[in-house]
Amino acid sequence: MTDIVAQAQASERAIAQAEKPEALEQARLDALGKKGWLSAALKELGGLEPEARKQRAAQLNEIKDRLSGALDAKRGALEDAAINARLAAEKQDMTLPLLDGAENLGRIHPIGQVIDEITEIFAAMGFTIAEGPDIEDDFHNFTALNIPPAHPARQMQDTFYLPPREDGEQMVLRTHTSPVQIRTMRSAQPPHRIVVPGRTYRSDYDMTHTPMFHQIEGLVIDRNIHMGHLKGVLVEFCKAFFETDKVKMRFRPSYFPFTEPSAEVDINCSREGGVLRVGEGDDWLEILGSGMVHRKVLEHCGVDPNEWQGFAWGMGIDRIAMLKYGIPDLRAFFDADLRWLKHYGFVPLDIPTLGQGVAR
Numbered sequence: 173m174t175d176i177v178a179q180a181q182a183s184e185r186a187i188a189q190a191e192k193p194e195a196l197e198q199a200r201l202d203a204l205g206k207k208g209w210l211s212a213a214l215k216e217l218g219g220l221e222p223e224a225r226k227q228r229a230a231q232l233n234e235i236k237d238r239l240s241g242a243l244d245a246k247r248g249a250l251e252d253a254a255i256n257a258r259l260a261a262e263k264q265d266m267t268l269p270l271l272d273g274a275e276n277l278g279r280i281h282p283i284g285q286v287i288d289e290i291t292e293i294f295a296a297m298g299f300t301i302a303e304g305p306d307i308e309d310d311f312h313n314f315t316a317l318n319i320p321p322a323h324p325a326r327q328m329q330d331t332f333y334l335p336p337r338e339d340g341e342q343m344v345l346r347t348h349t350s351p352v353q354i355r356t357m358r359s360a361q362p363p364h365r366i367v368v369p370g371r372t373y374r375s376d377y378d379m380t381h382t383p384m385f386h387q388i389e390g391l392v393i394d395r396n397i398h399m400g401h402l403k404g405v406l407v408e409f410c411k412a413f414f415e416t417d418k419v420k421m422r423f424r425p426s427y428f429p430f431t432e433p434s435a436e437v438d439i440n441c442s443r444e445g446g447v448l449r450v451g452e453g454d455d456w457l458e459i460l461g462s463g464m465v466h467r468k469v470l471e472h473c474g475v476d477p478n479e480w481q482g483f484a485w486g487m488g489i490d491r492i493a494m495l496k497y498g499i500p501d502l503r504a505f506f507d508a509d510l511r512w513l514k515h516y517g518f519v520p521l522d523i524p525t526l527g528q529g530v531a532r
């Protein structure tokens with residue numbers, strides 16, 4: 173009898189004194205484990221007289237409950253202590269200065285930013301992105317787009333030609349993104365609804381022209397498409413891109429070999445005090461060329477012009493990036509000057525930098 177009480181007290185002491193989970197587990201095994209003293213005592217119950225057995229069983233159960241409770245409580249306490257110790261060890265010193273170089277975090281180039289903005293707007297209207305090669309053949313860049321042999325774009329002084337290949341074919345650096353219209357229509361059945369951002373090349377260099385620049389092409393081919401759709405899409409785009417309902421648009425008759433009728437689109441602006449502001453004033457600024465896809469272009473692509481119609485447009489990305497973000501010289505876009513990029517570029521995430529607040 174006393175023996176059991178003493179063993180229970182010893183176990184309680186071992187539980188109370190356990191400082192590690194391993195010690196606690198050992199105390200549990202010594203008492204309640206298969207070979208523990210309490211299990212042994214329970215096994216001996218069978219040899220007792222009924223009355224004595226009842227008493228003894230009640231006593232052993234009471235001890236078992238007490239020890240289990242003590243084990244649970246101690247286990248919880250050890251776990252809490254472990255978490256608190258970790259929290260104390262991993263505490264961060266928020267007064268440390270920024271890591272070296274955090275202020276020189278990379279920036280998103282304004283061209284990449286504007287391409288993302290434009291494609292997002294058209295994606296919301298159901299357009300997908302299409303792409304094509306920078307090095308094009310004559311058929312896709314010119315012939316299929318109904319560009320006649322004497323067109324200035326075909327001349328050496330405007331277009332970069334590669335040396336002739338063995339078969340005589342002379343490839344060009346694409347002069348516009350329009351060849352991707354052809355590639356799209358020749359590789360899949362209509363309807364089509366695509367935008368094509370990409371690099372384009374012309375032999376030009378001044379404040380507003382660089383030999384490599386960017387365009388975004390759009391193409392919609394479906395049944396019963398008319399100029400109203402063209403206008404609706406472009407008006408919607410301008411409002412979303414310039415983030416104002418105020419911007420006025422002018423659709424001016426024009427000529428492109430690959431569209432009929434063709435229109436150039438201007439937006440209103442003011443140039444007061446030498447500062448260009450979109451959506452204000454009475455001046456006009458051309459931003460894109462557009463039109464209804466010429467039936468000859470559809471025919472070159474095996475699309476029946478009596479069943480399918482569509483519209484297309486082509487817009488200079490660099491130009492409207494300059495407009496939206498007030499960048500004065502196009503050439504700086506491609507100078508790879510990190511100070512310029514830090515000024516005009518976009519921070520990928522809102523990362524707080526000391527002294528600058530939240531950089532954007």
Ligand code: DAH
Nearest residue numbers: 348350461462463484485486
């Ligand atoms: N490809 C023309 C250019 O580079 C722009 C253009 C005009 C594209 C009218 C079009 C269009 O798709 O319909 O000047």
